[in-house]
Amino acid sequence: MLDGKSVVLIGMPGAGKSTIGVMLAKELAKDFIDTDILIQSSENATLQEIMDEGGYLHLRDIEADVIQNAHYHNHVIATGGSAVYSEEAMKHLATLGPIVYLEASLAELRRRIHNYESRGIARREDQSFEDVFDERTLLYRRYADITIDGDGRSQGAVLKTTVEKLLAL
C-alpha cells in the first residue's frame, strides 16, 4: 500500500501519534516505529532522564539526530511532538512518505493529557502548555501534507479519516 512508502505522524503530545500510529500500521499492512523509542534505546535512558541530564535542547538535538538516521521504508513512523523543531529532520522524514498532522485543539489535548509537568515535553521552563501549542501549531501546519481534525472524535474515527485521505493522495 502507498507503494511501500512510509507514513509520518506529527502533532502535539496527546494528539494520538503513538496509539493511532499502531492502528494505522495494522490497517495499512506496514511496520511501526516510534522515534521516542528509537531515542530511548539509542541513549539507554528515558526521555525524561535525557532531559533531566542535559536539558530540553539536548533532547531536541538527539531527536533530530536519531530521525535523520532513521531510514524506515514501508513503516508508520510516530514522531515525538518536538520533532518539528528540526528542519533537517523534517526534510528527511518528507523523503520517506507523506506527513500527517494529527490536529487537536488545546481544550481537547488538555482533556487527554493530565501529566503536563511530568510528561517530558521539550520546552523552556517558563513556557505553558498553551505557549507550546501556539509555537508549534505553525510548524505542524508548515510540514503537513495531510491534516486530520481529531477534536471530539474517537481513535477509530480518526483512523478511518486518515486512511481515506492517504489512499486519496
Ligand SMILES: Nc1ncnc2c1ncn2[C@@H]1O[C@H](COP(=O)(O)OP(=O)(O)O)[C@@H](O)[C@H]1O
Ligand atoms: N481521538 C482520541 N480520542 C480520545 N483519546 C485519544 C485520542 N487519540 C489519542 N487519545 C489518548 O490520548 C493519549 C495520548 O495519546 P498518544 O498516542 O500517546 O499521543 P502522542 O503520541 O501523540 O503524544 C492516550 O491516552 C490516548 O489513548
Ligand SMILES: O=C(O)C1=C[C@@H](OP(=O)(O)O)[C@@H](O)[C@H](O)C1
Ligand atoms: O512534545 C514534546 O516536546 C515531546 C513529546 C514526546 O512524545 P509524544 O508527542 O509522543 O508525547 C517525546 O518526544 C518527548 O518527551 C518530547
Ligand SMILES: [Mg+2]
Ligand atoms: Mg507518542
